[in-house]
Amino acid sequence: MAQVQLQNIGKTYPNGFEALHPTSFEIAEGEFTVLVGPSGCGKSTLLRMVAGLEDITSGELQIAGRVVNTVEPAERDIAMVFQNYALYPHMTVRKNIGYGLKNRGTSKQTIAQKVDEAAALLNLGDYLDRKPSQLSGGQRQRVAMGRAIVRDPALFLFDEPLSNLDAKLRNQMRIEIKALQRRLGVTSIYVTHDQVEAMTMADRIIVMNAGRIEQIGTPSEVYHNPASTFVAAFMGAPPMNLFPAEVTDGQVMLGGQPLCAAPAQGAVTAGIRPEDFILDATGPLSMDVQIIEELGAHRLLHGTLGTHSVTVLVSNDITAATGPQHLSVRPDAVCVFNTIDGKRL
Ligand code: ATP
Numbered sequence: 001m002a003q004v005q006l007q008n009i010g011k012t013y014p015n016g017f018e019a020l021h022p023t024s025f026e027i028a029e030g031e032f033t034v035l036v037g038p039s040g041c042g043k044s045t046l047l048r049m050v051a052g053l054e055d056i057t058s059g060e061l062q063i064a065g066r067v068v069n070t071v072e073p074a075e076r077d078i079a080m081v082f083q084n085y086a087l088y089p090h091m092t093v094r095k096n097i098g099y100g101l102k103n104r105g106t107s108k109q110t111i112a113q114k115v116d117e118a119a120a121l122l123n124l125g126d127y128l129d130r131k132p133s134q135l136s137g138g139q140r141q142r143v144a145m146g147r148a149i150v151r152d153p154a155l156f157l158f159d160e161p162l163s164n165l166d167a168k169l170r171n172q173m174r175i176e177i178k179a180l181q182r183r184l185g186v187t188s189i190y191v192t193h194d195q196v197e198a199m200t201m202a203d204r205i206i207v208m209n210a211g212r213i214e215q216i217g218t219p220s221e222v223y224h225n226p227a228s229t230f231v232a233a234f235m236g237a238p239p240m241n242l243f244p245a246e247v248t249d250g251q252v253m254l255g256g257q258p259l260c261a262a263p264a265q266g267a268v269t270a271g272i273r274p275e276d277f278i279l280d281a282t283g284p285l286s287m288d289v290q291i292i293e294e295l296g297a298h299r300l301l302h303g304t305l306g307t308h309s310v311t312v313l314v315s316n317d318i319t320a321a322t323g324p325q326h327l328s329v330r331p332d333a334v335c336v337f338n339t340i341d342g343k344r345l
Pocket residue numbers: 013014015017019037038039040041042043044045046193
């Protein structure tokens with residue numbers, strides 16, 4: 001059964017701006033879904049409507065089989081973790097974690113037991129008597145998680161919860177959150193503008209652009225089979241190389257060489273991931289390598305292919321030099337898009 005079901009959910013703000021065009025999708029019980037897209041694409045608006053913090057303009061929202069369009073946030077059986085943690089500065093960690101339960105009238109004994117369990121799960125046992133100001137950013141984030149966990153919700157909502165942490169801690173916390181979600185099995189919706197976070201954490205990714213859904217799929221589907229040039233360029237760092245290409249005799253041509261069979265006539269856009277090129281002395285394509293970027297295990301070669309810029313990823317055991325290099329492309333690695341609307345052909 002779908003835990004969360006959106007049917008033609010749309011949002012127009014009072015000033016007339018349509019932040020979310022009518023959108024439908026379902027989230028299965030226990031699934032970790034990540035909403036990802038650039039700033040302003042409408043992902044927070046969507047999450048806030050699920051949370052009940054924003055009115056729904058059109059459509060129907062169901063959580064656990066119940067229509068909740070007009071149900072108060074507190075009655076939706078959800079717990080939300082925010083970017084700024086929203087902790088109470090004057091309360092200890094113990095009180096912060098237990099606060100929601102106390103508000104609900106839960107007995108002192110049950111609160112103590114649930115707080116202890118959550119603290120053990122989150123490695124916060126030694127910090128229960130501290131105030132938030134005496135904690136690191138990562139520990140504060142864990143307290144916010146603890147507060148969500150003790151409520152035993154049907155649904156976790158995360159709004160960019162790692163944005164305030166440094167890069168190293170972000171990497172660590174995203175693994176922790178993912179592991180915790182797996183362990184608890186609670187259906188989760190996670191909003192981020194960071195495609196790496198989306199790729200590494202999600203069971204399913206929803207890529208959004210300008211108030212619309214561009215693609216829904218597993219990380220692998222979204223990465224290897226992008227539905228549009230937008231998804232191709234947004235997911236993956238460095239992004240997929242996109243080249244204007246011509247179709248001749250049923251073949252997509254790049255630099256005068258056939259790349260793959262053409263699904264359409266005329267002008268198309270050919271997409272090739274940086275790792276799908278092979279440095280190959282007998283390869284048909286010629287790249288002018290201008291800059292080599294060392295990444296440790298890999299190297300990025302930046303340069304041009306004819307008149308277009310190109311980035312190629314090679315393993316560090318491949319010797320690379322600036323200047324002309326021959327390339328081939330892995331079979332079946334070319335994605336072909338409609339040049340006009342950017343959709344996959
Ligand atoms: P970010 O990553 O920057 O938070 P987002 O994808 O979460 O971006 P939203 O906050 O959902 O984007 O905003 C979507 C669009 O709706 C933006 O263009 C924003 O300016 C607009 N918007 C948000 N709140 C309102 C409001 N109260 N009134 C009018 N427009 C709004």
